[in-house]
Amino acid sequence: xxxxxxxxxxxxxxxxxxxxxxxxxxxxxxxxxxxxxxxxxxxxxxxxxxxxxxxxxxxxxxxxxxxxxxxxxxxxxxxxxxxxxxxxxxxxxxxxxxxxxxxxxxxxxxxxxxxxxxxxxxxxxxxxxxxxxxxxxxxxxxxxxxxxxxxxxxxxxxxxxxxxxxxxxxxxxxxxxxxxxxxxxxxxxxxxxxxxxxxxxxxxxxxxxxxxxxxxxxxxxxxxxxxxxxxxxxxxxxxxxxxxxxxxxxxxxxxxxxxxxxxxxxxxxxxxxxxxxxxxxxxxxxxxxxxxxxxxxxxxxxxxxxxxxxxxxxxxxxxxxxxxxxxxxxxxxxxxxxxxxxxxxxxxxxxxxxxxxxxxxx
Amino acid sequence: xxxxxxxxxxxxxxxxxxxxxxxxxxxxxxxxxxxxxxxxxxxxxxxxxxxxxxxxxxxxxxxxxxxxxxxxxxxxxxxxxxxxxxxxxxxxxxxxxxxxxxxxxxxxxxxxxxxxxxxxxxxxxxxxxx
Numbered sequence: 001x002x003x004x005x006x007x008x009x010x011x012x013x014x015x016x017x018x019x020x021x022x023x024x025x026x027x028x029x030x031x032x033x034x035x036x037x038x039x040x041x042x043x044x045x046x047x048x049x050x051x052x053x054x055x056x057x058x059x060x061x062x063x064x065x066x067x068x069x070x071x072x073x074x075x076x077x078x079x080x081x082x083x084x085x086x087x088x089x090x091x092x093x094x095x096x097x098x099x100x101x102x103x104x105x106x107x108x109x110x111x112x113x114x115x116x117x118x119x120x121x122x123x124x125x126x127x128x129x130x131x132x133x134x135x136x137x138x139x140x141x142x143x144x145x146x147x148x149x150x151x152x153x154x155x156x157x158x159x160x161x162x163x164x165x166x167x168x169x170x171x172x173x174x175x176x177x178x179x180x181x182x183x184x185x186x187x188x189x190x191x192x193x194x195x196x197x198x199x200x201x202x203x204x205x206x207x208x209x210x211x212x213x214x215x216x217x218x219x220x221x222x223x224x225x226x227x228x229x230x231x232x233x234x235x236x237x238x239x240x241x242x243x244x245x246x247x248x249x250x251x252x253x254x255x256x257x258x259x260x261x262x263x264x265x266x267x268x269x270x271x272x273x274x275x276x277x278x279x280x281x282x283x284x285x286x287x288x289x290x291x292x293x294x295x296x297x298x299x300x301x302x303x304x305x306x307x308x309x310x311x312x313x314x315x316x317x318x319x320x321x322x323x324x325x326x327x328x329x330x331x332x333x334x335x336x337x338x339x340x341x342x343x344x345x346x347x348x349x350x351x352x353x354x355x356x357x358x359x360x361x362x
Numbered sequence: 363x364x365x366x367x368x369x370x371x372x373x374x375x376x377x378x379x380x381x382x383x384x385x386x387x388x389x390x391x392x393x394x395x396x397x398x399x400x401x402x403x404x405x406x407x408x409x410x411x412x413x414x415x416x417x418x419x420x421x422x423x424x425x426x427x428x429x430x431x432x433x434x435x436x437x438x439x440x441x442x443x444x445x446x447x448x449x450x451x452x453x454x455x456x457x458x459x460x461x462x463x464x465x466x467x468x469x470x471x472x473x474x475x476x477x478x479x480x481x482x483x484x485x486x487x488x489x490x491x492x
Contacts, residue, residue: 033401204463223427292429337406
């Protein structure tokens with residue numbers, strides 16, 4: 001038996017198909033992944049993401065520590081704002097991707113559950129010489145309420161500052177009230193919020209959301225939604241052998257003057273080399289079939305590989321993220337069961353706010 | 363509890379076979395298999411006229427999450443495929459023993475059917491997998 005979130009019994013009661021996910025018993029779907037996917041694109045869905053690891057970072061050295069630890073610069077986030085960043089090793093490889101919430105005096109991180117142990121070890125190792133306290137918060141659960149109707153459905157269930165937060169937060173803003181942290185963030189490409197809260201409160205809120213017609217959604221829909229939204233999945237689209245520059249994450253790296261973050265020298269060398277680093281692109285298969293991770297991509301400039309692939313429920317065809325040589329654009333071929341099928345190379349995301357948005361890469 | 367039809371024979375790889383009076387047989391995947399796969403989005407079928415040996419790869423069913431090979435449960439020539447699945451693969455989820463059939467095969471040796479699992483045997487296999 002794996003770890004269980006505080007919502008385990010609720011998942012089983014809702015018909016959740018429970019699977020092992022990085023040693024957690026999690027729902028992959030509750031009957032139909034497609035229905036759950038469409039609910040988030042068209043209405044509202046709720047995900048239990050309590051398996052993710054919440055870590056608080058405080059102390060007088062917290063800012064300097066995070067500016068050393070992360071490829072993105074926490075100074076870019078004002079208090080009350082969230083920031084997405086990679087955490088790199090000395091070679092520039094991605095140890096994990098994470099969200100930092102900048103509070104008035106300290107910070108909260110949310111990292112992946114599959115990388116929890118190595119992340120905590122790295123956080124501890126890198127804290128040498130900084131006056132910081134790094135503490136995991138296993139007592140907290142996390143719900144993602146996502147979809148065009150998510151905030152209005154949720155706001156109707158809340159009062160006071162929590163309601164105000166849900167209705168008025170700007171994108172990537174967050175607010176805290178008691179033990180609740182409400183952030184206008186997500187992993188679906190739709191509007192919505194993520195709420196970090198005590199486990200018992202999560203159980204009560206989950207029941208209220210389902211009562212209000214918000215559909216429970218599993219990890220399967222979470223994956224198809226994030227892939228349509230062009231968002232990376234750690235372990236698929238990047239890992240320790242890949243830098244953010246090779247993973248479509250250059251926008252999250254800040255080479256500002258005088259800040260020597262872990263992995264910077266390696267990234268600068270890769271950035272300035274010729275040919276440039278490989279790139280992460282989107283692929284669209286117009287014909288029949290489904291693109292899957294590890295299929296070979298054949299381009300004019302050489303071979304690449306699909307890092308994540310799926311059938312896109314919104315577009316009704318198959319999409320993928322793929323790592324290909326620098327400068328590739330236009331058309332390519334993907335090898336599926338010894339057949340070569342033509343694909344278009346595009347710039348992700350594929351879908352935002354319910355609409356197709358991908359652009360041909362040229 | 364998944365639906366297992368008493369009148370069918372089953373392969374351990376979750377295909378079912380229904381022998382017709384004319385010596386051909388319909389082949390599909392079991393209710394258990396479609397349920398385990400989840401929403402199907404693509405089905406790749408053999409060619410009409412193709413000669414298959416029992417346990418040969420005969421096609422692929424793909425759900426949103428995964429691809430799974432289909433194996434020929436018996437030997438013979440493929441005489442028809444379910445063309446409706448090209449545009450509506452969800453028929454396999456909705457009616458795995460009816461409109462969601464995959465292909466029809468001219469059975470080379472009906473004795474091969476006896477090698478397959480009965481409904482009871484198949485039920486036992488599923489119970490032991492749980």
